Amino acid sequence: MLMIKAVARAMDYIPSSSDKSARNLARRLGWFSVALGALQLAAPHRFARALDFRGGEPVIAAFGVREIATGVGLLAARDPAPFVWGRVAGDALDLVALANGFFDSRRRGVVLLALGSVAAVTAVDLICAQTLSADNKRRDDTPPDYADRTGLPKAVDQMRGVAAMNGQMPRGMRAVPWNAHAGEART
Amino acid sequence: MKALCWEGVSDIRYQTVPDPKIEHGRDAIVKVSSTAICGSDLHLFNGFIPGMEAGDVIGHEFMGEVMEVGKDNKKLKVGDRVVVPFTICCGECEQCLSSNFSVCERSNRNKGLAEKVFGHSPAGLFGYTHLTGGYPGGQAEYVRVPYADVAPIKVPSSLTDDQVLFLSDIFPTGWQAAVQCDIQPTDTVAVWGAGPVGQFCIRSAVLLGAKKIVAIDRLDDRLSMAKAGGADEIINFEKEDVFERLKDLTDGNGPEKCIDAVGLEAHATASFDSVIDRAKQALMLESDRPHVLRQMIMACRPAGVLSVPGVYGGFIDHMPMGAFMNKALTMRTGQTHVSRWSDDLLRRIEEGQIDPSFVITHKVSLEEGPEMYKTFREKSHGCVKVVMQPGGVN
Structure with a gap:
């Protein structure tokens, strides 16, 4: 039961976080960048061995520095959008590097897995970057107040129920009310 | 021409x-x-x-x-x-x-x-x-x-x-979405999306006599229009937990009627499942982003009605069918x-x-x-x- 609940929460069917903005996603991507970059910088040889990219350690370490820089920028910046676009550019570099090493590698399955993972992360980065840019554009506007756009001629409470169906529902659109006819379904 | x-x-x-x-x-x-x-x-x-x-x-x-x-x-x-x-x-x-x-x-x-x-x-x-x-x-x-x-x-x-x-289109679409909920005077109706169709759903639910209407969106201008037209409560899904808030507003029961006026392009970054859906869309592994459908199924009161005027085009993943079936929900859809x-x-x-x-x-x-x-x-x-x-x- 706990596992089902955990999965449901993870999938956000029952959301637990109250901050759902793209800025929050950007912050999470920032932490991801820092963590990945630190791993790449600390143990480039492990990545090189796993992918069979012999002699690729310096490039992997350099990519780690790039990841950390982007991540720190993302976490520190007032406007994260440019840094998320920076991540998108970095993803493109990763994809080129992986594709470049694919044919020389004896562990092509691992390289393919890495390519798929980077492609998925690229998609998330791209979504986040696009949303942040759109949000920024909208933030430049003064949001209008549509409090006078009622569309109704009188106060809402006076209009409530003026078109009530009173049981005269079209065919196939009826539901069973909870309390109106307890124990008796409408026909 | x-x-x-x-x-x-x-x-x-x-x-x-x-x-x-x-x-x-x-x-x-x-x-x-x-x-x-x-x-x-x-x-x-x-x-x-x-x-x-x-x-x-x-x-x-x-x-x-x-x-x-x-x-x-x-x-x-x-x-x-x-x-x-x-x-x-x-x-x-x-x-x-x-x-x-x-x-x-x-x-x-x-x-x-x-x-x-x-x-x-x-x-x-x-x-x-x-x-x-x-x-x-x-x-x-x-x-x-x-x-x-x-x-x-x-x-x-x-x-x-x-x-x-x-x-x-949008007036009869909002109207049909509300009518097919078979709104009763005791019903709380939750409307996901305060775009044009959502706005007509809200006003239609008022005319059809809903007890309480809840509008869910993230944009203040749209939520202000929703409130003007009869939404008794508004939920900004970027700032509040929709599921918990709906429970609070309904004595823990959930809304009897739920309307999806969003469709296949649910906001892409507001929830983990939407981010995954969006990534899958980009990789052509899924055609639609059904976050609202999932959330409606979880939030709706058992034996309630889900009305879906929002447009869907193809195939969706990870639908909580267990909740849908076990809660005895009804879903009505259609152009x-x-x-x-x-x-x-x-x-x-x-x-x-x-x-x-x-x-x-x-x-x-x-x-x-x-x-x-x-x-x-x-x-x-x-x-x-x-x-x-x-x-x-x-």
Whole structure:
């Protein structure tokens, strides 16, 4: 039961976080960048061995520095959008590097897995970057107040129920009310 | 003539296309006076609906003056002012005779294509995918209206274009979404999405007598419009937990009726499942983002009704079917059977029960359409509903 609940929460069917903005996603991507970059910088040889990219350690370490820089920028910046676009550019570099090493590698399955993972992360980065840019554009506007756009001629409470169906529902659109006819379904 | 054409993803152009002609005795040619951009047009703009071809004339919310009538059309005459429903229907097949106009069995001229994707074919639609007939749409100076002796609604000169234009789609769509909830005076109705259809769902739920209405969105301008039209409570899903808040508002029960006025493009970054859906869309592993459907199933009171006017186009993953089945929920969906509601809703506008023009925030010439697609997509400048007029704004 706990596992089902955990999965449901993870999938956000029952959301637990109250901050759902793209800025929050950007912050999470920032932490991801820092963590990945630190791993790449600390143990480039492990990545090189796993992918069979012999002699690729310096490039992997350099990519780690790039990841950390982007991540720190993302976490520190007032406007994260440019840094998320920076991540998108970095993803493109990763994809080129992986594709470049694919044919020389004896562990092509691992390289393919890495390519798929980077492609998925690229998609998330791209979504986040696009949303942040759109949000920024909208933030430049003064949001209008549509409090006078009622569309109704009188106060809402006076209009409530003026078109009530009173049981005269079209065919196939009826539901069973909870309390109106307890124990008796409408026909 | 000039028209807005779909030329590819994020590429709508104002360009010259051939004038429409009468092709069948029941046709009519309508000179468009007003036309609007629908939220479902954005699905085309964003490339999420399959079956589009470069050069397709788009738009399915339009009205105007009848310029020419086919020889067999006994309903219309030249000079009539009409609103044209977006669903094309023959009026003679078994579905039309049962008032299920949006699944007319004859009006989709690409029936075979639709059957491959949907199993059976729905009705033809104006200005939409070739899966639904690929009929040239209403964001144009002129439109050929097939079966024009069935659906077009004659409107009196006492009502303005702004008051009646939305009889073509979003008003009956919001109305049908609320009606098929079978709203009781004890019901709480939760409406996901405070865009144009959501706004009409809210006002329809008021007129149909819901006890409490909850609007869910993230944009303050849209939520303010929702509150003005009868939403008793609003939830900004970027700031609040929708599920918990709905429980709080309903003594822990959940809303009896839930309406999805969002459809296949749920906000892409607001929840983990939407981010995953969006990534899968980009990788062509899933066609739609069904976050709202998932959340409605979880939030709805057991034995409640889910009403889905929001457009879905293809295939979705990770639906909580266990919750849907075990909670004994009912889901009602469908493109709108516009003609089922036309007379009733026109009467309500004439009697002053509702003035649909409240939703218009932008009015421009047809030529400005391509730019307005971007504004509408970004929801910038307080954009909720765009109306366009060929030849310039009156």
